Amino acid sequence: MSIRAIWVSTLPDSGSDNVLYSRKFITVEKRAKIFAESADNYVKLPEDSVFYSALVSALGLKSESSQFSKSDVIQSTPVFELSTREGKLWPVIVIEQHPLILCCLPLVENGSIARPPLIEIPGISIGFSLLLHIAELLGPSQQKIDQNSSKLHDLRTYLHYALPFGTPINLNVSTVMAAVSSKASHQTLTQKQPAWKPVLLRGVKSHIYFHIHEFIRAVQYDRSTVPDVWDVYGRVSCKAELEGVAPDITVNLSVLPNHPPISNLIVHPCVMVADTHSTDGVFNNGSDQPITRRIRFSPPVETHLLCHYSSLSLTKLPIQGFYQMRGDQKSVKILVQLKLHEKVKNSFDYCEVQFPFYNRGSILNYDAASSVGTIVVGPDKRRLVWNVGQRFPSRNLEAELKATVNFDEYSPSQTPGVYEDPFCVELNAYAQILFKISDYTHSGCIIDQKSMQIHPSVKARITTVRELMSADYKIWNSHGDCQMAFQPPAYL
Template structure:
């Protein structure tokens, strides 16, 4: 479970025509190389020179502008395993090569594989621990250097060496927690009573008031088509995040994730928990045709930093929080649009923000508009490409419905193409996107019961719980145009069965 080497390099800018790349940092662990040589013998493939590795990696990832279609690299039959790739060099092929991409930067490492793969069948990635450890190390290294430019990284080479010496001494990742590694680099090790056992991932103990901060963030992703032959689709999912500042080396927290007694009580289907969770109750009680959600009891030892305690999904949502219709008619020079939004009565009518954005693609900017909203206000984005309807903090309390009519005039299309040019969205093929956020509410009714929170060893603490409900990818397609959708090939399925 060791790494043969770690590299950081710059990547060419998209569309710039510049294919130059700089190697900012490299570290090869010779002890691991010697071990691989002993294990593989004649099948051992040494690491290539740094520049050759950079060239091969950029070619494999398609950053080389001059490279044309290559069957080995670009064919549809090739199985994608990102963030793992294979590169071919003059000394042989290297696999697995783990990568993490950021704008302008590329982090890369090659983990050691002790099983023989030369000329034989490769083991599944899940059976190569070095891949997971290498990816985790690259992610924490990217977080450490996130705010730095390539020039600043060059001036902090010594810091990167020090970081890797604590996170992965001799090429073996032992600590991939950013705060923990930084604490070790600053030599801020806190003394611990002999009666307590301090974990390696928590070198600094908390001193001060005991506090627990819990946040439930729930998301609704939806696509509405407003067509009889196309069904709307949506997903409801969420996360429970935690920040615990507790005295002691290994505090233990137990809590219940339950539901509010009023409003929606939708069961949580899947619960994906953080590795720090020691036990979790994931049972769902079924009574006849109804499903009664039961509290999920979690017991965990929290890390020092803010972390996601669990992810969950909800599949029993029957209707959307906001039903909408969007109708656009006209030509390239002028459009008439009508939009309606209806708030579900079971959703809290109190928004931190709520607005409908209507982008227009493959057209010129909006040069004039007339609108008659029955609620809220309208405006144009600074680039005059998006028509924005700000609904405000509340829908009308009686009807819970708002509507807008508008007439828009467009200027000539600008050249070259802008970010608002999409190949499908031409003519009347367009959509509106709804953005909203509701605080102290979740559509599923999910909440953390404050009375269930227990800490061992016992300590008085300040508990803060927050709930928020947000839209993401909440689109309403124009009912007068074509839409992007897909359906399973039913005829093909019948032929197979």
């Protein structure tokens, strides 16, 4: 999992067509030559000017009277093949961050195969992660960047510590740069320091920050023959500012009484002990004691994802809805009724309902009336947006919208591809609810601060932030004929 070379160049229309920075790792290059000798497919690294010309060609950029335009090439971002005088340079990973192009060439260790599948090359994911961290280090810039820029000086320093011989040690920008700035303090260490924590915090006020970010996905059909499908999953982020080489924290991840326990606990590598046994189907049974999952970990310096989790299905959705649409290609009538669950916090950062209209012309006009909030047409003129607001009416926690929407003549060739869907035809349509609630989780997941233990013992300030967001929250038209597939969360 090594990198042969790194290039930072400018976009062709940025005023300086060249490679601003390049780094070639000689030791990795020797390994690349050895690996490729048996297959006779070794390609020597080109000069920077030759590489830049090949890069511009591979990206489909042509120079015509100092104007650049896309050529008709099949792009396979982020992995490209560059044609040079030495041969085909592959796999070159490329990402763009205006006005720069960041590139790297991972080492292909399987020399017996000329072109192994990308999934079999570990350097692909490492190289892509490296470029993302370089992009974070350089940051967006509106000013012209040249070879004397201070950002490129920081990049040289970063690469010197992050991958000194082409093999990544620690790519996290904040950790690496903090290690550089506090290098002198390492000389006074009497205790062995873990490799994943090369930085010591000194003279800081002890502070532990937890962020519980929970998502809910749902598909509602409002049919007796088709049950609604939904799930809740979340992640817990942590940043601990504690002195010492390897402090450890023990924390309980709990749910409120009479809530289903959390399950599918996936923890960060810094976790030493975790209560990961399955509690599926085990409830509080009326007890006042919450069900907890105990986690002991030694935190790194930077913010990290302590764990992922999911929750068993509860009996009620936070927002239950009914959606009805009738009409034809030229005009439809819609009716939406929403009901907020009485135990859900009635305070939203935002709450809106979007009605995308597929395989129809753009919206000509509409006539709408709602019990709360405002209605607008989306900037693409393909969506009707109902801004419910930050609260549901307290008297009944219900909201309703009635509208008639008229469309322009439908022409598939003029419709953006995103609104051409062979599934959402005729009356197959849905309304999508987008919302965010702060200081609330639907699973009842909390950090039990009273039971938290820190070693070595220190009085630390503990901050916990919770929020619930809709991830894919749909209500399907009750008059439609089809069902939408419900995929598992991406982290499972």
